[in-house]
Amino acid sequence: MNKLLIVGTVAFDAIETPFGKTDKILGGAATYIGLASNFFNVDAAVVSVVGEDFPKEYLDLLENKGVNIEGIEIVKGGKTFFWSGKYHNDLNSRDTLVTELNVLADFNPVVPQAYKNSDVVLLGNLHPIVQSGVLNQMSERPKLVVLDTMNFWMDCALPELLDVIKRVDVITINDEEARQLSGEYSLVKAAAKIHTMGPKYVVIKKGEHGALLFHNKDVFFAPALPLEEVFDPTGAGDTFAGGFAGYIAQSENISFSNLKNAIIYGSNLASFCVEKFGTERMENLDKNEVNARLKQFKALTQFEIELEE
Amino acid sequence: MNKLLIVGTVAFDAIETPFGKTDKILGGAATYIGLASNFFNVDAAVVSVVGEDFPKEYLDLLENKGVNIEGIEIVKGGKTFFWSGKYHNDLNSRDTLVTELNVLADFNPVVPQAYKNSDVVLLGNLHPIVQSGVLNQMSERPKLVVLDTMNFWMDCALPELLDVIKRVDVITINDEEARQLSGEYSLVKAAAKIHTMGPKYVVIKKGEHGALLFHNKDVFFAPALPLEEVFDPTGAGDTFAGGFAGYIAQSENISFSNLKNAIIYGSNLASFCVEKFGTERMENLDKNEVNARLKQFKALTQFEIELEE
DSSP states (O other): OOEEEEEOOOEEEEEEETTEEOSSEEEOHHHHHHHHHTTSSOEEEEEEEEETTSOHHHHHHHHHTTEEOTTEEEETTOOOOEEEEEEOTTSSOEEEEEEEOGGGGGOOOOOOGGGTTOSEEEEOSSOHHHHHHHHHTOSSOOSEEEEEOOHHHHHHOHHHHHHHHTTOSEEEEEHHHHHHHHSOSSHHHHHHHHHHTSOSEEEEEOGGGOEEEEETTEEEEEOOOOOSOOOOOTTHHHHHHHHHHHHHHHHTOOSHHHHHHHHHHHHHHHHHHTTSSTTHHHHTOOHHHHHHHHHHHHHHHOOOOOOOO | OOEEEEEOOOEEEEEEETTEEOSSEEEOHHHHHHHHHTTSSOEEEEEEEEETTSOHHHHHHHHHTTEEEEEEEEETTOOOOEEEEEEOTTSSOEEEEEEEOGGGGGOOOOOOGGGTTOSEEEEOSSOHHHHHHHHHTOSSOOSEEEEEOOHHHHHHOHHHHHHHHTTOSEEEEEHHHHHHHHSOSSHHHHHHHHHHTSOSEEEEEOGGGOEEEEETTEEEEEOOOOOSOOOOOTTHHHHHHHHHHHHHHHHTOOSHHHHHHHHHHHHHHHHHHTTSSTTHHHHTOOHHHHHHHHHHHHHHHOOOOOOOO
């Protein structure tokens, strides 16, 4: 079984959407990625940090989903990273209400010995120095390194971000971030410029408008599934990245054609994530539902036109 | 050859985008639709009105593209409809600077005798009473009636709009208009509600984010082609509608599967329209370019995933 190493936050979230609000619930990029990886035949491990206040049942949940949690450090007397946000009525934008870094402020990731030779590494959205630190611990170059990041690091740690971007195969960012990173408005031009920074593959996430995969002159588009209700977008991007990386790790194939399938899988899993608050839907999702929705994705996008000569 | 009847404006436009500005040039929904219909084996005719100031070479252009212009009334001493707009930097929104209705204010469309039995009718964006007036002149129920409209008529002539919507098979509107017309934020729910108003098929145009085709529980998505440069979005929606209706008229097949192909063709043609100012690109486009781009649409969207059991 191929190994997938996941680095990212394991956290508390408090979420408010037009449909309701939660108390502190399980959140964090690595949590969503880990839950997504459970749908693939991979040996996944999370490297992260939590405080002593983090409930054991949350860690048990990840472990029960087959995620190795040896690399999740529990800081004695420490408090877990906490994020709180409120979504606007259209669910496409949100305000951050609270960000308490807590134990994340001094996070020094340690990759478990057994995962230093992981086949695929997914560097979830964290300080680029933490992301580089993980790559430095690998005993051999992974077959594929995927990096997720956000505008915050472009604003505050651009040189360090550019350093780690040089070392990865795939970058996943949203459309605004692609524009900011490249200085190009056209996403085609933005992707071309980001290619020159290192990543062979550029994935641009457009939320409800789907995701684009660029590889040199090739481009592929995975739509988001049109849904009757979007309940809570939190974690959709991480779930997308987790599905993407999980599919590649399972199939051990980093061709463009396989990466196309991977972003379809990522979109598929993300379409479930938004149906309930927080991780609830992903915790209770089964593989038959995922397969059924894959058929919906095919119906949504596949067509038969004979080309005229 | 099947007949396609096109009703809409033939006009002067003056356009400003971040890339430049034009004087009064050829514009109007029916112009773009007519130019798009030229890529299909159909007998297309335009019903519209212009003033005496309208250059003969513009009418010749349409005629040379195989569009019957017998139904374009030339009002003696009248002035042609004029629209002027300025696009914002992102090209996704624009301000209307000038709207001079001129001869359009008293437009009373007359369908030429030879087109009263048209197979497909495309009611371009005009006052819903004008749209109904055209349907009233048909000698038999067309195989397919497509209606394009906009928020302006929802604000100013909703009862008349609802009357004509009852009589059509396909409505094409943008996402915000679908929300306004239905009172539903989710596009899935909006389409379901619009179905109950009459149209069996609901096409929701999302500009650079593609278009959705709804038919009861079925949904299909055609992306917009990611382009290096978008020069001028004017007429893209009309070109899309023209490609859609032209493809259906040519193929004489109103199945869901054929309508999927039709929105791919519409997106294909629209992707050219935006590459130059006004109608320039569409005037000089040839069928080989369209076929080549169809291959790009296939590459952009088609994937092969084996479903696991």
